[in-house]
Amino acid sequence: MIVAFLNQKGGVGKTTLALHLAGAWTRQGRRVTLIDADPQGSSLDWSEQRVREGLPRLFGVVGLARDTLHREAPELARTVDHVVIDGPPRVAGLMRSALLAADLVVIPATPSPFDGWASAEMLRLVEEARVFRPELRARFLLNRCGARTIIARETAETLADHDPPLLATRIGQRVAYADAAQTGRLVFEIDEAGPAAREIAALAVEIGRLAP
Template sequence: MIVALLNQKGGVGKTTLALHLAGEWAGQGCRVSLIDADPQGSALDRSQQRAREGLPRRFGVIGLARDTLHREAPELARDRDHVVIDGPPRVAGLMRSALLAADLVLIPVQPSPFDGWASAEILSLLQEARIYRPQLVARFVLNRCAARTVIARETAKTLADHDPPVLNATIGQRVAFADAAQSGRLVSELDDGSPAAREITVLCAEVGRIAP
C-alpha cells in the first residue's frame, strides 16, 4: 500500500505524521520505506539526525522530489508492505505525481478555518487525479489538535460531512513530537505508553482498516 501525506499548505505536520506512520508499521514488523518528496528534505534530515545519534534505522528514507514519482513509487512498493510519501508544499507537478502514485491520500489539517480554506487546492488536484485513478481513497486527518477546544470540535464537525471525510483518529498538540524530532526519534521511543504514542497507534490502525 502506498500512503501519501499531502497538503499544499506548509506546517500542517506532514513530515511528522509520515515518519510516525512508517515507524509504527516498521515496529509491527512490516517492510516499510518512506519517500521524501519534499524538496526541503525534512524527512531525510530527520533520518540523518537519527544516524548521528547512533540510533538504529527502522525503515529506509529515499529522496524522490521529482514528478516521475508515480512511476517510481509502485516499483519500490513491490517488495514492501507499505510505502509512505511525505509530500511537497505548493509544488503542483510533484503533488500530481504523488496523487497518481498513491493508494490512499491523507490530508493533514489543523483545527483552524484557515487550514480548511488552504486545503481547497489539494482537493482540486485530488478531483483531477481521480479522473485517472477513480479508486483513489482520501481522508482528512486532524493534527495538532486540542480536542476540547471549540474550534477543534467545529472543524471536526465541518469535515464530518465533507468529501473526503475526516478520520476518527486525531493527533494532539503535544510537546512529545517536538522533543522526539530533536534527535530523530519517534514518540514511541521516548515513551511507548505516552498519549502521543497511543494516538499514532490508533491512527495507524484506522488507516490500515480503510486501506484499499
C-alpha cells in the first residue's frame, strides 16, 4: 500500500506522522520505504541525524520531490510491503503527483475551526485525482490534540459525518514527538510503553486495515 500524508497547510505534522507510521510498520516486520516529497527534506534530515547518532536504519528514506512521483512510487512499491509519502505543502504539481501515486491519502489536521484547516483546495485536488484514480481513498487525521480540549472534541464532531471521513485514532500534543525528531529517533525508542508509542501503534493498525 502507498500512503501519502498531504495537506497544503504547513505545520500539521506530516513528517512526524509519516516517519512514525513507517517505523510502526517496520516494527511489525514489514518492509517499508519512506519517500520525502517535500523540497525542505525534513525526513531526509531526520534520517541523517539518525546516522550521526549511530542508530541503526529502520527503513529506507528516499528524496523524490518532483512531479514524476506518480510513476516512481509504484516502482519502489514493488520491492517493499508499504510506501509512505511525506508530502509537500502548497506545491500543486508535487501534490497532484503524490495524489496519483497513493492508494490512501491521509490529511493531518490540528484542532481548530474547520474552515481554518480543511482546505477546500486540498479536497478539490483529491476529487480531481479521483477522476483518474476512482479507487483513491482519503481520511482526515486529527493531530496534536490537547488532552480533553473542547476544540478537539468540536473538530472531531464536525468531521464525524464528513467526506473524507475521520480516522478514529487521534494523535496527542506530546513532547515525546519533538524529542524524537531532534535525536533521529521515534517515540517507541524513547518510551516503548508510553502514550505516544501506543497511539502510533493504533494508527498503524487502523491504516493497515484500509489496505486494498
